[in-house]
Amino acid sequence: MKIVTTPLHQAHAHAHEFEGGRLIPAKDVPARAELVLDALRARGMGPIIQPQHFGMVPVLRVHGVEFVHMLEQAWGRWVAKYGYEVREAFPSAWPARGMRASTEDVEAALGTFCFDTATPIVAGTWAAARQAADCALTAAQCVLKGERAAFALTRPPGHHAASELYGGYCFLNNAAIAAQSMADQGRRVAILDVDMHHGNGTQAIFYGRDDVLTVSIHGDPAAFYPHFAGFADETGDGAGEGFNLNLPLPAGTAWSGWAPALETAIARVLAFAPDILVVPLGVDTHLGDPAGGFRLEGADYKRMGAALARAGLPTLFTMEGGYRLDTLGSAVADVLTAFEGG
Numbered sequence: 083m084k085i086v087t088t089p090l091h092q093a094h095a096h097a098h099e100f101e102g103g104r105l106i107p108a109k110d111v112p113a114r115a116e117l118v119l120d121a122l123r124a125r126g127m128g129p130i131i132q133p134q135h136f137g138m139v140p141v142l143r144v145h146g147v148e149f150v151h152m153l154e155q156a157w158g159r160w161v162a163k164y165g166y167e168v169r170e171a172f173p174s175a176w177p178a179r180g181m182r183a184s185t186e187d188v189e190a191a192l193g194t195f196c197f198d199t200a201t202p203i204v205a206g207t208w209a210a211a212r213q214a215a216d217c218a219l220t221a222a223q224c225v226l227k228g229e230r231a232a233f234a235l236t237r238p239p240g241h242h243a244a245s246e247l248y249g250g251y252c253f254l255n256n257a258a259i260a261a262q263s264m265a266d267q268g269r270r271v272a273i274l275d276v277d278m279h280h281g282n283g284t285q286a287i288f289y290g291r292d293d294v295l296t297v298s299i300h301g302d303p304a305a306f307y308p309h310f311a312g313f314a315d316e317t318g319d320g321a322g323e324g325f326n327l328n329l330p331l332p333a334g335t336a337w338s339g340w341a342p343a344l345e346t347a348i349a350r351v352l353a354f355a356p357d358i359l360v361v362p363l364g365v366d367t368h369l370g371d372p373a374g375g376f377r378l379e380g381a382d383y384k385r386m387g388a389a390l391a392r393a394g395l396p397t398l399f400t401m402e403g404g405y406r407l408d409t410l411g412s413a414v415a416d417v418l419t420a421f422e423g424g
């Protein structure tokens with residue numbers, strides 16, 4: 083299985099995020115991707131390849147042009163306003179109900195396009211986000227050429243980013259960009275998101291469409307981030323009605339509760355009869371994950387990889403969440419090696 087990655091993700095490095103009314107240490111640290119890479123190397127997986135460059139056309143098939151330009155220019159505008167001393171660009175006001183979106187000031191631009199306080203922009207964010215999208219597109223090309231699977235080690239992750247919205251550590255929706263690219267090349271694509279958190283961005287991007295199926299297994303948004311999407315009654319809109327499936331699960335869910343949801347998800351995917359499956363792979367489902375709330379552990383990740391393999395579809399994995407650093411690498415490696423062996 084080809085693994086697509088680039089050291090340029092390290093340019094997106096920030097010290098903090100806001101959570102629970104406090105500035106806390108960032109959870110999406112560059113070491114995450116390095117730990118995953120180390121674990122994959124230790125298992126002899128690969129080859130490990132660098133991304134090709136696809137330019138902005140495939141990105142703009144999913145994201146709005148004004149949004150993309152804002153991400154590209156945000157750090158420069160921030161520095162022009164605050165100087166280099168404030169090293170992390172966070173929004174501090176949002177155009178909530180009854181107010182007007184604006185991009186006139188950098189504060190307004192961040193508030194207009196960002197939905198949380200966990201996702202600062204720093205000097206290298208845009209370069210890293212573009213590279214992550216290229217990793218996903220490169221992995222998509224591998225699958226399009228007939229390889230059984232490929233893994234895009236995307237950082238920053240992508241599944242919380244919608245067409246014109248960033249948040250949840252995500253800027254560009256790597257999985258959606260790859261899925262759209264494969265759809266544009268004539269393939270029928272299903273997306274099965276196994277991250278602890280609802281893939282709200284991916285859902286929003288394809289919500290009105292019947293040509294790309296979106297399925298997500300995640301913590302019930304009544305209790306978990308992203309709070310405002312991921313409920314079971316979100317089934318699609320218009321032509322997309324019936325082509326979005328959310329499987330929210332309660333806090334403390336272990337494999338015994340998670341596995342049936344996976345079987346339901348895979349059955350829905352197979353009924354859709356896709357050519358290719360995209361799996362936004364987050365392992366923040368792990369017991370003790372600082373962003374999590376489920377209790378998957380150890381061999382559960384091998385079971386997950388084997389179950390995904392039994393679906394029998396060419397599969398593109400993108401890296402999403404997973405913040406418990408002592409188990410992150412082995413959990414990802416377990417999923418991918420079990421998929422290869424299954």
Ligand SMILES: [Zn+2]
Nearest residue numbers: 277278279403
């Ligand atoms: Zn997550």
